Amino acid sequence: MEKNNLLVERPIKCRIRYKYILDKAFKEVTLLASIISVLILAFFLGGIFLKGYRWLDWQFLTGVPSRFPEKAGILPALIGSVWLVILTAAFAIPLGIAAAIYLEEYSKKGVLSDLINLNISNLAGVPSIIYGIIGLAVFVRFLAFDRSILSGALTMSLLILPVIIITSQEAIKAVPRDQWEASLALGATKWQTIRHAVLPSAFPGIITGIILALARAIGETAPLITIGALAFIVNIPRTPMDPFTVLPIQIYNWASRPQKEFSEVAAAAIIVLLLLYLILNATAVIFRKKTEKRIR
Template sequence: MSAQEVKFRPHLERRKCIDAALKFVFAGSAFFGVTVLFVLLFRIISDSLGWLDLQFLTSFPSRFPEKAGIFPALLGTIYVILITAAFSIPIGIAAAIFLEEYAKKSKLVSFIQLNIYNLAGVPSIVYGILGLTVFVRWMQLGRSLLAGGLTMGILVLPVVIVSAQEAIRAVPDSWREAAYALGATKWQTVRYVVLPSALPGIMTGVILALSRAIGETAPLIPIGALTFIRTLPKSPFDSFTVLPIQIYNWTSRPQEDFRAIAAAAIVVLLFVLLSMNFIAIMIRNKYQRRIKEV
């Protein structure tokens, strides 16, 4: 053997061994999340066993866990989301259309874009403080459904804008040019060509954004969503509560039984969220197939 050959030691055995071992570690990390999800779901469902029934869905909160229910919270969540949707969807889509179709590349536009990304990263409790200052106190809306819904609307607005932008960007330019060639104006092109084909993508983003709003607790704490509601909210100016606030209140009590009804309420909340996610994924899949056909 020459000296050169002795120097070259590939250590192939050892390197392959380390390779295999670390592949195992990496795979374990990837499946860690999956495992946690199952443990979490199993844990919450088993905690809630025996508490989740029709009476629970249709009753008011109570000092006695066996009589307590989530009816006002469920209704409050639906009302808040309706207001959130009415506020954030039109503004969000309009902003996305402007940024994608109308705005020329300029310092101002890239500032607006960066600003939207930064808004998406503002902690949700800070949005709650904004809502408290602007809606509850300055506009004198009080601790009302309207104040809560608008606060949530502001919170999800950046998410709606960004996802609508992505959907609009996915529409091929050739479609727009075809419309212009037929003599369509800019707005006609947007209205009759871009928006219809971007709609499924926009809807997916909107549903995901709203499902985030349904799960948010922190922004409604400064607004003062109450946990003891004796009457159902009848107008946008009435006080209200939502599911996550109710869950927070019950979880923070030391008694076992309240923890159990908190778990039951979490099961209801997760059911709503997962079905919304499921619908969003269905829309996305259908849409992707259509783009392929074109």
């Protein structure tokens, strides 16, 4: 009946207490690590607000850029951003959803669709500035759209297409297939079935992905600098062929100037940009909540 007691009893009690202390301490460390980035960011955002809020007034929102900080406004940049997002959405949304439908519903699962999927996931990882260079070579130079909103929107569409395709694919994948066969049995064609039995259920998920992609488009700076979106635009762009600037580039421009006032004007513009970004994100969150409820 005797056992080889290789583990001595007494030190184990102390050891256990020590283990608990270590475990508790580590839990707090990980919690701290999880929130510290959010806290730092909150701190900075507070700092930006303090720096910029004094410049936020009607004149700032409706004015044009100026050599004098007190006269500077963001209207051309704001309109440019709105133009850009609308045109980008017009290009990228139909193409993205169509590609997702094809990949999920039509393409035979095989080497080719694997290849396309792999390709899309790699495109999603290409640095945004590379898209800018491609936009410069293809849209600005080769197609001679020049440094227009059109060039910018096409470039941005290429950039966010992979994101839209991937999120739409996921939304389509998540649709339960109990209506699928019933619809086909009623004599509906494949497209009709997709159109009426699949897409409506996938819609909230697709919208979430689209909004997040557009939120990215509104904040992207580097590819637009590369295609030559100018920083100093006093004319409000009226057609897609007009030269333009966007809010992030205006911020970059002001932030790069030596005068202290311009850094504060940049902070004010950041507040506007972040508001737009947060509104888009909040909308996406609402849509996502809807999807989650529906799936449950």
